Amino acid sequence: MIDEISLVKELQNVQTKQKAFRVLISEYKERLYWHIRKIVISHDDADDVLQNTFIKVFRGIDRFKHDSKLYSWMYRIATNESITFINKRARERNIDISEIKQELVTNLPSDAWFSGNDIQIILQEAVARLPNKQQLVFNMKYFDHLKYQEISEILGTSVGGLKASYFQAVKKIENYIKTKHN
Amino acid sequence: MKETSKHIKDWKLADNIKTGFTIPENYFTDIEDDFSSKLIEDKLPKHNGFQITKAYFENVENNIIEKTIHKKGKLINFKTRKIKLISVAASIALLLFFGSNFIYNTNTELSSEEIISWLDMNVNSFSNDDIPITLTELNFNDTNPYDIINSEVILESLLNSNDEDFIVENIETY
Helix, strand or coil: CCCHHHHHHHHCCCCCHHHHHHHHHHHHHHHHHHHHHHHHCCHHHHHHHHHHHHHHHHHHHHHCCCCCCHHHHHHHHHHHHHHHHHHHHHHHHCCCHHHHHHHHHHCHHHCCCECCCHHHHHHHHHHHCCCHHHHHHHHHHHHCCCCHHHHHHHHCCCHHHHHHHHHHHHHHHHHHHHHHHC | CHHHHHHHHHHHHHHHHHHCCCCCCCHHHHHHHHHHHHHHHCCCCCCCCECCCCCHHHHHHHHHHHHHHHHHHHHHCHHHHHHHHHHHHHHHHHHHHHHHHHHHCCCCCCCHHHHHHHHHHHCCCCCCCHHHHHHHHCCCCCCCHHHHCCCHHHHHHHHHCCCHHHHHHHHHHC
């Protein structure tokens, strides 16, 4: 594990910025990619958003003041970039965000970069039907195994609020799966 | 029921006093939801089924680095861009100056062909994109083109000079 404070110092120094940036990408690319992928669903879109996220990190690192942890800050950028991407897609198509999310999941069975079985598709459908906040909390807690405190730092929501959101999300997912099975 | 609650309250209090341990706020109310969530989670698939190529993470690193280097390169060219911008701005100012004279002064002996040929001969070349870019960057509401270059002598010197520093220095004084 790299020392976050010294990495940020190197990133904020013109002489060492490029080298440190490579270390940063290497350390966080996978975690951020999977976080983004679960929001935007398609690999190509996740690739675009991941690259934009790192470019924004590169441009904004000089303004990073350690108000939060580096990874929380990057997760926040990745989350915003992903949501902005989905919103833009919806605007371009002149359809609702929930519709575009449903559409993305409907395309999953024909996606070359998806190998899930029926129950995994149903799970993705259920997740896509959740409101944005519940969807994020569920993905971060269930798939990324983040702690509530970490999610709280990223989303700026209280731990209590997150627990309630997660519980609501899980109940809705269970109900959706039950309905699909019956 | 009342007695049970009281008992729990007393027990908690007693435990606190004895051990010094504390618990997060709402812990006992949240724990039921946490337990229910865990039971549901156990029935859900552990993997989401998304895949990527093996080489993806190696390639994406290089792609991102390449993009940041590209952006840096653009920053180095700022001075060149500024010079280009000034030459385009000067051209537009001249175009407006001669254009207005051509339209409003019927005694002028300059034809449009002559103006175009003069611009071709005297002004640095610029691409088709430069004019819209410059027009976007210039605020014509705040800027009178005659204020940018208001001396014929300076104007002539600027256009004849190949010294970029001289151009920048003189333009900035106006």
